Amino acid sequence: MNVNSKKYNKVLSYPAPIQLKDMSLHEQAIVTHYLHNKNTPEAAPFIDAVQKILCKYKIETPVDTDTLQENPLQTSLFIEHNVPFPTPPSPRFTFIDLFAGIGGFRIAMQNLGGRCVFSSEWDKDAQKTYKANFGDVPFGDITTEEVKQFIPDNFDILCAGFPCQAFSIAGKRGGFEDTRGTLFFDVAEIIRRKQPKAILLENVKGLVNHDKGKTLATILNVLRNDLGYFVPDPKVLNAKDFGVPQNRERVFIVGFHPDLNISEFDYPKPLGIKVSFKDVKETPPVPTKYYLSTQYLSTLKKHKERHARKGNGFGYEIISDDGIANAVVCGGMGRERNLVYDPDITDFTPQTNIKGEVNREGIRKMTPREWARLQGFPDAFRIPVSDSAAYKQFGNSVAIPVVQAVGKEILKVLKYA
Structure with a gap:
């Protein structure tokens, strides 16, 4: 819904450049929410707070405008079309x-x-x-x-x-x-x-x-x-x-x-659609860092054998290409219960500080991108964090x-x- 921008958008111009990274996360939330809601009634809760933020950074020249085409706040702090998942054009x-x-x-x-x-x-x-x-x-x-x-x-x-x-x-x-x-x-x-x-x-x-x-x-x-x-x-x-x-x-x-x-x-x-892990599996070669070490794989096998003797079904699991993954979760055996076979590895040089050698059986963890696909995230979805953080985020999604x-x-x- 478009409304009069003079009522809902008290845009501030300023002479000095400032970036979002210079603000606290709370301030960034205020500014970016204001910009996402520009020209709508939903901008109202953010207006006064945005003015205070810009004044705090000595950006103190308020102006009213009927257009945001040359809004310096928009162009210098936040370029909406650069993100992969912008707001739909006609919500x-x-x-x-x-x-x-x-x-x-x-x-x-x-x-x-x-x-x-x-x-x-x-x-x-x-x-x-x-x-x-x-x-x-x-x-x-x-x-x-x-x-x-x-x-x-x-x-x-x-x-x-x-x-x-x-x-x-x-x-x-x-x-x-x-x-x-x-x-x-x-x-x-x-x-x-x-x-x-x-x-x-x-x-x-x-x-x-x-x-x-x-x-x-x-x-x-x-x-x-x-x-x-x-x-x-x-x-x-x-x-x-x-x-x-x-x-x-x-x-x-x-x-x-x-x-x-x-x-x-x-x-x-x-939906009645037949799906399997091969539908989301990454194209080889997958980086060596995702392959288990011989020592860790041995530990997992012994752990599973101990529980099997007790009549328990605990332990690692390897998902076949034609199989369905277990729930991706950030804790417990979340990764170990979703191991896969991927024999197309050519470089067995360890990329991390592992104990033992890279296993020759082709057993690896799923990658964060595979977890993303298992949750339905498009490949355009950006993963700007470490692997450990990414597993946690997709597991919680x-x-x-x-x-x-x-x-x-x-x-x-x-x-x-």
Whole structure:
């Protein structure tokens, strides 16, 4: 929606060059969010803060303008078209991206024609990856009022992949107040204040039975009874049913504002597309650093044998080219349960400080790019962080095709499709 820029964009000109890297992450979040929301009502929460930031850096000549074509803030600090995933040119709806991670929700919703008007993610490495791909820096800790004040009004959909936490509800009714001190409380508080048309929440499958079902029951009670939203029963969906070769089950919770009088919602059905790891496997040669050392491989084999003798199925696993990957996760055996055969290695010279030699069996870890593909990230997605940080980020992300499939059904109900 275009509006009068004199009302919503008090642009400041300045004589001295300044770069985003010269600002704090919080200041970068303010400036980049302002620029992403320029010429829209969603720019309103950022205007005064942007002026204070520019004055802080001794950029103190305010001017009003009807055009941003020569806005020095735009051209010197932030070139939107240089990012691989810019805002759609003619967005059909708006959304916010809470616990944003590296932007899995954002890609899915932008693919559906949405414009992100606010994002929040506290992890600094994830903020770096998010900025590299979308151009704006997510705000930090969403539990603080300092961050909440920048959430615009009147956005359409709230998206959040919030962490799972237990609530202290013993002897209580399990309502809004009982969630205080948890991250879900902050999600619920934002819903209460902003009243979005729809909500889209994602969590681990374990939420269903967490704390003997009390956690999910409390969440549903808050959304349905305290906030009044129509919330159908949550649904566990598997990424492998939506076009990516990963066995990843996650629970989705959808809700609609009471004023919309919506009483029906159908979660998406599996696509019926046959997928396997070879669909995402990198073209050889893969760098030697991803191949296991002989000593580490021996350790993994002994570890698996010990558990096998006890009747346990723990241990490493090698995914065949025709197989489906296990869920990519950042902790535990996340990488070791997703090893692959890749015999096309020609250089056995160790590239890292490993113990032993590079194994001759062709066994390697999946690469960060393969993990990205398993989560549905396009190859244009930039990975500006170390491998260890990248594994963590993709392991914590949502599977984009699943989010997009659920989002598509939400838009149908909202009549935006």
